[in-house]
Amino acid sequence: MAKVGIMETAIRDGHQSLLATRMRTEDMIPVLELMDSIGYHSIECWGGATFDTCLRFLKEDPWERLREIKKRLKKTPTQMLLRGQNAVGYRHYADDVIYEFCDRAVQNGMDIFRIFDALNDTRNLETAFRAVKKAGGHVQGAICYTTSPVHTVDSFAKLADEMIEMGADSIAIKDMAGLLSPMMAKALVERIRQKHPDILIQMHCHDTSGFSEMAYLMGVQAGANVIDCAISPLAGGTSQPATETLVAALAEDPEHATGLDMEKLRQLADYFRGVRKKYWKFESGLLGVDAGVISHQVPGGMISNLVGQLREQGAEHKLPEVLEENARVRADLGYPPLVTPSSQIVGTQAVLNVLTGKRYATVTRETRNLAKGMYGRTTVPIAPEILKQILGDEQPIDHRPADDLEPEMEKAKAEIADLAESVEDVLSYVMFPQVAREFFQWRKEGGGPERELVAAVVGAMTISEKKQQAAA
């Protein structure tokens, strides 16, 4: 494994990070053959928020997307992001759902499953690991990286040990907030590599803080095998660093060169430059380095969120106080990684604590569930006095949250009945009941042009008109 591999994220995390996950399958299809010819380690193309977005906004069948992609990637493995017991949804599902989902994913063309839990609770990974194994897929165990006084090289390395013990075929370091510094990247990869000389280590960094290129470089030098990059028009900012940058930077280092062809990458960039313009309506407008992430680990998106909540109460001036309280609440709640949903839970509770003037006087349902263990185990246990404040006399659960769930597939089949045309449809329905039902109904009525598509087309036409005017 002398060469470094690249996973291309353009058609999953790239547009999820920069274009609100709105890229349509029709904009992927024309370029898949080219992508397949480049020699990527894998192409991330499914999971994460794409499943939801397909059904909710694009009126696309996510399973159909997977089949269309797989048909055209003849030699490059497909890769997806699976949220452990949450699969591609936002709550814990029963084990029968997870088994069925992973089986159907493999049958429809998925090769590599990156599996994570937002709290790094490995109990929430168990079923997904087993299900992917059973279906014949590759299990990649993903560590959610974050920073806090209780997160250390040791604690993350132990997670990797546990996942490998549980049967992970490879390990991913998933740095969703862009917090992985170059020194930490080096230390962490070195430690995992030391104990597991042959395991494939893949790094997934976002460029939010500007660390990602440096983290990759140090990680690769310490023994990481694969790095996740996005072709330049879908790179940078809250997305991954640019494929071209890393390919060129590593090309001069024979031990770590990727061997990818810059000319083909140029063609791919040309293509996606056009695609990005088409979706200009979904640009977040965030540019360059988000220094807030570095100084108080709160990404710009979350700050806007907090400001929005405060503004509704005419209390925007309390932002500095809320940011401090945010850090305290995170500590109180056992230092969850800053990722959906924990970042929102912590942030909203911090706003409440400040506005009510009494900490935990009002507690959200989500805070209560987190404290009760309904999301899983927090990084460190929540202190008894905090638990008392949040839960009163109620006791937290001490087992895997999904242990309390009855099987769901049969009930769902009965509910959705004839509207579902396949097991895949039933799974879509389990994940997003209302949204999937509306989609099936729309499909049954013969489909038709749809709002988002119209918006995208209008957007593209506006751009092209502007260009013609500029050229004239």
Place this chain on the structure above:
Amino acid sequence: MAKVGIMETAIRDGHQSLLATRMRTEDMIPVLELMDSIGYHSIECWGGATFDTCLRFLKEDPWERLREIKKRLKKTPTQMLLRGQNAVGYRHYADDVIYEFCDRAVQNGMDIFRIFDALNDTRNLETAFRAVKKAGGHVQGAICYTTSPVHTVDSFAKLADEMIEMGADSIAIKDMAGLLSPMMAKALVERIRQKHPDILIQMHCHDTSGFSEMAYLMGVQAGANVIDCAISPLAGGTSQPATETLVAALAEDPEHATGLDMEKLRQLADYFRGVRKKYWKFESGLLGVDAGVISHQVPGGMISNLVGQLREQGAEHKLPEVLEENARVRADLGYPPLVTPSSQIVGTQAVLNVLTGKRYATVTRETRNLAKGMYGRTTVPIAPEILKQILGDEQPIDHRPADDLEPEMEKAKAEIADLAESVEDVLSYVMFPQVAREFFQWRKEGGGPERELVAAVVGAMTISEKKQQAAA
């Protein structure tokens, strides 16, 4: 020298790279005290294109700007970019101009002079080195980094040797096009450090290709002492990488930490975020990594230029041919670094060669002057057959171009007469005769609001209106 120093480029290269050099002194003054308190190694604040822009667009006296800045930077050294024998203009000036300029610059508050020549011809640096020494300034010799078959670690290291021999107090590696890869940064800094254990090595990279953070990290690990960064709102893309990114990344490495305070940097970023919005009219619209630089070393700006030239002739479809010819012409002309003015000379000649269908059938005045040695020595000599094609029977000069120049100061003083109120004014006039004359005239007539200022104010108001609408 365990700690790494940062030069902040916000008020020179930052806005020169991102906002067409349009930042006004009034937008620097309110924040200089804060900048002075941060502990930067130096603050770049003068030279480069700022001198020209002050007079031409902002109707500001560049010397007055320097004095206003120096008054407020009580402990942080000022730094400027000086184009060798071109000073802050675009042609070679006589030695008396260079001596007078450097003397006045020191008298008005300049501490560190980064001196470069676009062709890396050290003969073009001699006078500036001597002049700065004589005036009591710090001489920083700058190597213009580029890539070509004849540019090697050896060739650059030799340049550094020569400059140190010539009296350079420090060395800068100036990577104006963002081409310095991490491996090359390591190799080059190591080599210079090996031979010169005590010389201060400063790195100046642009983030155009996405290499800069990695280049800094490897350079610092190899022994570089100072890196040039821009506070995040003026960082990234064609500017330097963000100060916050490098400060945070190095903070975890005790040997290379900068010791700068993230909270102060946050305040500085807040300030410049507002300033950048004010100048939105001057945004280039270029976003993220420019992959063209990596694959054919032609930055996006130059490609637009070539496309523009081709479009005028209805020959846009010949761009691929022109890009190939561009590389050939650069080789023909002895591999000049890709920087103003050589990049334009090479590009225009390439367009002509393609459009006329016969190489060097038509030759621009600038190509002829380059071949004649009027800009200085090219990296490698131009082959006799190419020289013949360009110059016919004319012979190139074999001495320093400025040797042919008569002293200019006295003549200029006489020409501009009463309109000049100081030696500084005469120097402005020598650099930009027509522009300076117009400025002096405007000033004599009592000044008054000026087009660019009006544009900036209107821009700021538009932004604030948009915000109010969005908030409503």
